[in-house]
Amino acid sequence: MSLSKHTSISKQQGNVYIIAIFVIVVLGMLTLNLTRIAWSNQDTLTREVLGTQASLLAQSGNEWALTHLFPLNEADDFASLKGRCGSLGTSAVDAANALVANSDIPCSSPIISCEVSPENIPDDLKHLKVTTRAKCNESNVFEVEREETVWVRGVKGE
Template sequence: MSYSKQRGSALIVSVFIITVMAGFAAAMIRIDWSGQETTSREVFATRAWFAAHSGNEYVLSQLFPLGQKDSEPGACSQGGNTDTKTYSMNASLFQCKSVTVVCTRFKYGPDSQASYKYQLESSATCGSGKFATTRIQETWAKDLP
């Protein structure tokens, strides 16, 4: 073979190698982007979980104040016969939109020794758009007769 017949082969091999490397680079960029999306969702989910937990803790502190033997039934009542109260809190500390806690009280035991059970359902939403994540936590508490 003479030198003149092989002149274009290096160019073809170079173009092929560049094309294959560009494909690998595109695949790596896509994998990296997917990893970043997953991490963002996990961060917002964790923030929402802790915000919901904090909402329940706040309402529990209203129900069972320090230094008081019994619970404070009014913390889960809006007055009258309504045995449900909704708390809405600002969740900017967690960089979340909102935290909502619904407190419901249930009477149990005989009327002479009636006590209350409380159901707290906290919902927190963090993130926006396709990264919006909501976490819901439920907590139960009761008076000791």
């Protein structure tokens, strides 16, 4: 008994449709996963760049604050530093605005603050805490915030 060619070809056509649908589904899922990976990499890179910008801006704010606290040819004992710490407010706002205005980064002005240690601490351990908080965002989609802190002590007179 022999089968005709027509019968064997019609039986194989159903298999081709199943294989074609399987290949299309597998390629579609592969494309979807590759797109998701590419988007994830772009998201990570954007956050990393914004984080670096915010960190460097916060560091710049602290460096400015240290320059304000330790001016050239001025006393650098704790009492003098404490007085300069109290006057940091308005000039810190101007400096923070200048830091952002002179750069091309998508960040808001950093917040620079100075705190004096509690009064119940012994004199040789008194310190100032200078903190700068910077926030950067890209098109209001990603927002990254970094905070840098510097501890400052006065120099003892000789």
